Amino acid sequence: MINAAKFISSTLRPSYLLTIVTVVRQDGAAAEHSRLVSISLSPPISYRKHGTDWVQDSLKPVDVPRLLLPLSSWLVFLLVGLSIGLVSGVVSMATVWISNAKTGFCASSVWTISKITCHQWRRWSDWKLVNYIIYVVLSTLFAFIAAITVKKLSRRSAGSGIGEMKSIIAGFENPEYLRLPVLLVKTCTLPFAIASGLSIGKEGPSVHVACCIGELVxxxxxxxxxxxLKVREILIAASAAGVACAFGSPIGGVMFSIEEMTHTYTTKMIWRSFFCALAATAMLSALNPFQTDGKLVLFQVTYDRNWHFFEIIYFIVLGVFGGLFGTLVIKLNMLYSKFRQNHLRNNGVMEVVLLAFLTAIICYPNPFLRIDQTESMSVLFRECDGIGGARSEENFGICDSGEDWTTINRTLLATLLRTLLLIITYGAQVPAGIFVPSLAAGATFGRLVGTLSRMVYSRYSHIPLFGECRSDAQCITPGTYALLGAAASLSGVMRIWVTIPIIIFELTGALNYILPTMIVVITTKAVCDFISGGEAGIADQMVRMNGMPVLTRDDDNYFNVRISGVMKRRVVVLEESVKVADLDRVLEEEEYSGYPVVQSTQSMKLVGYVDADVLQQRLASLAALSQHSVVRFSNRRTIFDAQNEEQDGSTGNQEIDLSDIVNDMPISMSPSTTVDVVMKMFKKIGPRVVLITRLGVLQGLVTVKDLLEETEMLRVGNERAIKATKASIGEDVADFWNRLKQGVQGVSKVMRWRGR
Structure with missing residues (x-):
C-alpha cells in the first residue's frame, strides 16, 4: 500500500496543489520506516545539471532534407578529421623543435625539426656544466610559460582532459571545456609543457584538443x-582521431573511443569514427611532421625477428610488472592529487616550476631521461643489427654487449625516477597526459629485462632451454621487451585491454608479436584484478575524485542492492491541472530538469513526465497568457473536472492544454529492481532520470548522482569491511603464533627437565 507520508505546507489552492511529496512505503519494518523518514527530511537535490536526456534528444525533428543528411554527416566528419590532423601535425613539429632546443641546435638549418634529419647537430657548448645549466634553465622557463598562460587565460586547459571529455560524452553538460579559448590555450601551451621535460605526455591533451575541434566544426x-546526440557522435569520433594521430594508429584510436570514452556505440558510429581517424592520420602523414620516411610517431618501429617459446617466462614477468606499476601509480597519484587539491590549489604555477626544475636536475645525468620521452622510446625500441656497431654512441651503448651492466643500471634508475616523477606530476596545472610517461617507464624496464635475458643467453646458450635458437643469428631482441614493457605499463595504468594490442600491432606492423602482447596484457589484467579487485583506470578514478556525475566501468557490480534503497523519495510533482501563476513560481524557484505529472498528490498515480525547458518555451510562446489561466497536462476528464471547468468559465479563466509536451510513457522501473540493472539503463539508453513506480503509483525517482552517492557509500563500506577483516585475520594469526610459541617453549622446558 502506498500513500503520502508527509506533506510540506503550501499557500497554493488545494485544487491546484504543487507540493513536495515524500512517499514512504508502509509495508516495511519500523527501522526501515524511521530511516526513510530521516532521509526525507534532507533537502531535495537538483538534477537539472546532471546531464542530457539522450532519449528525448533523439526524438527531436530533423531540419535537414533526408537526401542531404548522409552527405552532410560524412562532410562534417571529414572536416573534423582533417582539422585534427592539421593541428596535431603543427603541435608535434613545435614540440620536437622546442624540446631539442634544450640540448643544442642544428648548425646546417636552425629550423630543422628533428635531430635525425639534421646533418650538423651541435651542443650549446663544449663544457658539460654549461650545457647542464642551459638545460635546467630552459626546462624551467618552458614550464613557467605553460603554467602562467594556463592560469591567466584558461584554467580548464590544465590536465589531461580525458575525464572531462568522458563526462561530456556521457551527458554531463559542461560546455566550458569545449570553448575556443580552451582550444587555443591548450594547443599553444602543450608544446612548452612537454618540452619542459616534465613526466607528462600529449596523448591525453590531444583527445581534449580533438574534441574542442569537433565542437567548433x-x-x-x-x-x-x-x-x-549528433554532437556526442562527433566528440566520440574526434577522440578516436586524437588517439590515432598520437600513435599513428587509426584502428587503435577507434577501439580507444569504444573501450574508454563511451558505453554505447553503433555500427554507424564506428564507421564514422574510423573515417574521421583515417582522415586525421592521412593529413598527419601528408604533413610529415618529423621529416622521416612515413613515420607518424617517432617511436614507430619494425621487427624482422621472431620470438621463441622460452621467452614467455620473460613476457609474464613484464605483465606482472605492468600490474604492479599501474596499481602503484594509480593509488599514489590519487593520494597526491588529494594533497594537491587541499594544499597546493592556489600555488599551481610554483608547483609546476619546482617540478620542472627538480626534474631537469635529476634527469640530465641519465641519457634515457635527458632526451624527450618519445625519442627515448625510439632508442629503447630499436632492433640492434649486431652487438656493438658504429651507432653505439647514438644508442647510448644499449647495443654494445660490453656495456650491458651500464645499460642495466641506467634503465633501472630511469624506471624508478620516471615512476616517481609520474606520480607527483600527473594532474599538475599544465596540459598533461599520462600515456607517454607510462610507456616510457615500461620501456626502460622492458629494456632492462631484455638486456638481462640476452646476458643469460650469452652465458648459458648451450643448455636445452635455448635449443630453438640458431647459432648464426641473434636469439634475443631486447627492443621487443621494451615494447612489451611499455604495453604492460600503459594497460596497467589506463586499464584498457583491447586497445593496447591493436596499437602495438599498428606501431610495429609485426603480426607475430600479437600473441606476446596479449600474454603481457592478460597477465597485467590478472595482477590488477588480484590486487585492486578490478578497479577502473586512472581516468575513471579522476572522474570520480572530481565529483563528476558519470558512471564508470566499475560502478555496476551491485547485484544485491535494490533501487528502493537508493531512490529519492522527496519529489517535486505537478498535478494534472495547475494555475499559470503557481506554475511560473515553481519554474522560477526550483532548478529541476523536469517534473513527474500525477493525477493528484493523494493518489500519486503517474500520468507522465514533462521537461522543464520545453515547458518554459511553450509558456513563453503563448500570447496574452493570464496568470489565472489553468494548464492541463492530460486530456483525461472526470466529473470534478467538469465542475471546475464550469467555475473557471464563469470567472473567465482560460484553460490551456499542454498534454502534447508530456511524455506519457517515461522510463520507469519497479522498486525491486537491482542497482546494476538501473546503471546499465543509464549507460545504454541515457535518460536523465528514471521514475520508480509500483502498479502505476509514483514512489520516487533516481538520477546518476543518486547512484554515484550510493555506490560511493557502498565502496567505502566495503573498504572498511575489508580492513576490519584483515585486522581480524591479523589478530587471529598473531594469537595463533603466540600460542604456538608458548607451546614450543613448554615442550622445550619439558625436554630439558627430562634431560636432567
Whole structure:
C-alpha cells in the first residue's frame, strides 16, 4: 500500500496543489520506516545539471532534407578529421623543435625539426656544466610559460582532459571545456609543457584538443549543433582521431573511443569514427611532421625477428610488472592529487616550476631521461643489427654487449625516477597526459629485462632451454621487451585491454608479436584484478575524485542492492491541472530538469513526465497568457473536472492544454529492481532520470548522482569491511603464533627437565 507520508505546507489552492511529496512505503519494518523518514527530511537535490536526456534528444525533428543528411554527416566528419590532423601535425613539429632546443641546435638549418634529419647537430657548448645549466634553465622557463598562460587565460586547459571529455560524452553538460579559448590555450601551451621535460605526455591533451575541434566544426552546421546526440557522435569520433594521430594508429584510436570514452556505440558510429581517424592520420602523414620516411610517431618501429617459446617466462614477468606499476601509480597519484587539491590549489604555477626544475636536475645525468620521452622510446625500441656497431654512441651503448651492466643500471634508475616523477606530476596545472610517461617507464624496464635475458643467453646458450635458437643469428631482441614493457605499463595504468594490442600491432606492423602482447596484457589484467579487485583506470578514478556525475566501468557490480534503497523519495510533482501563476513560481524557484505529472498528490498515480525547458518555451510562446489561466497536462476528464471547468468559465479563466509536451510513457522501473540493472539503463539508453513506480503509483525517482552517492557509500563500506577483516585475520594469526610459541617453549622446558 502506498500513500503520502508527509506533506510540506503550501499557500497554493488545494485544487491546484504543487507540493513536495515524500512517499514512504508502509509495508516495511519500523527501522526501515524511521530511516526513510530521516532521509526525507534532507533537502531535495537538483538534477537539472546532471546531464542530457539522450532519449528525448533523439526524438527531436530533423531540419535537414533526408537526401542531404548522409552527405552532410560524412562532410562534417571529414572536416573534423582533417582539422585534427592539421593541428596535431603543427603541435608535434613545435614540440620536437622546442624540446631539442634544450640540448643544442642544428648548425646546417636552425629550423630543422628533428635531430635525425639534421646533418650538423651541435651542443650549446663544449663544457658539460654549461650545457647542464642551459638545460635546467630552459626546462624551467618552458614550464613557467605553460603554467602562467594556463592560469591567466584558461584554467580548464590544465590536465589531461580525458575525464572531462568522458563526462561530456556521457551527458554531463559542461560546455566550458569545449570553448575556443580552451582550444587555443591548450594547443599553444602543450608544446612548452612537454618540452619542459616534465613526466607528462600529449596523448591525453590531444583527445581534449580533438574534441574542442569537433565542437567548433559542429557549430558551423546548425543541424549538428542543435542536436546533442549528433554532437556526442562527433566528440566520440574526434577522440578516436586524437588517439590515432598520437600513435599513428587509426584502428587503435577507434577501439580507444569504444573501450574508454563511451558505453554505447553503433555500427554507424564506428564507421564514422574510423573515417574521421583515417582522415586525421592521412593529413598527419601528408604533413610529415618529423621529416622521416612515413613515420607518424617517432617511436614507430619494425621487427624482422621472431620470438621463441622460452621467452614467455620473460613476457609474464613484464605483465606482472605492468600490474604492479599501474596499481602503484594509480593509488599514489590519487593520494597526491588529494594533497594537491587541499594544499597546493592556489600555488599551481610554483608547483609546476619546482617540478620542472627538480626534474631537469635529476634527469640530465641519465641519457634515457635527458632526451624527450618519445625519442627515448625510439632508442629503447630499436632492433640492434649486431652487438656493438658504429651507432653505439647514438644508442647510448644499449647495443654494445660490453656495456650491458651500464645499460642495466641506467634503465633501472630511469624506471624508478620516471615512476616517481609520474606520480607527483600527473594532474599538475599544465596540459598533461599520462600515456607517454607510462610507456616510457615500461620501456626502460622492458629494456632492462631484455638486456638481462640476452646476458643469460650469452652465458648459458648451450643448455636445452635455448635449443630453438640458431647459432648464426641473434636469439634475443631486447627492443621487443621494451615494447612489451611499455604495453604492460600503459594497460596497467589506463586499464584498457583491447586497445593496447591493436596499437602495438599498428606501431610495429609485426603480426607475430600479437600473441606476446596479449600474454603481457592478460597477465597485467590478472595482477590488477588480484590486487585492486578490478578497479577502473586512472581516468575513471579522476572522474570520480572530481565529483563528476558519470558512471564508470566499475560502478555496476551491485547485484544485491535494490533501487528502493537508493531512490529519492522527496519529489517535486505537478498535478494534472495547475494555475499559470503557481506554475511560473515553481519554474522560477526550483532548478529541476523536469517534473513527474500525477493525477493528484493523494493518489500519486503517474500520468507522465514533462521537461522543464520545453515547458518554459511553450509558456513563453503563448500570447496574452493570464496568470489565472489553468494548464492541463492530460486530456483525461472526470466529473470534478467538469465542475471546475464550469467555475473557471464563469470567472473567465482560460484553460490551456499542454498534454502534447508530456511524455506519457517515461522510463520507469519497479522498486525491486537491482542497482546494476538501473546503471546499465543509464549507460545504454541515457535518460536523465528514471521514475520508480509500483502498479502505476509514483514512489520516487533516481538520477546518476543518486547512484554515484550510493555506490560511493557502498565502496567505502566495503573498504572498511575489508580492513576490519584483515585486522581480524591479523589478530587471529598473531594469537595463533603466540600460542604456538608458548607451546614450543613448554615442550622445550619439558625436554630439558627430562634431560636432567
Amino acid at each position: 559542429a557549430s558551423l552546421f546548425p543541424y549538428f549543433h542543435k542536436s546533442k
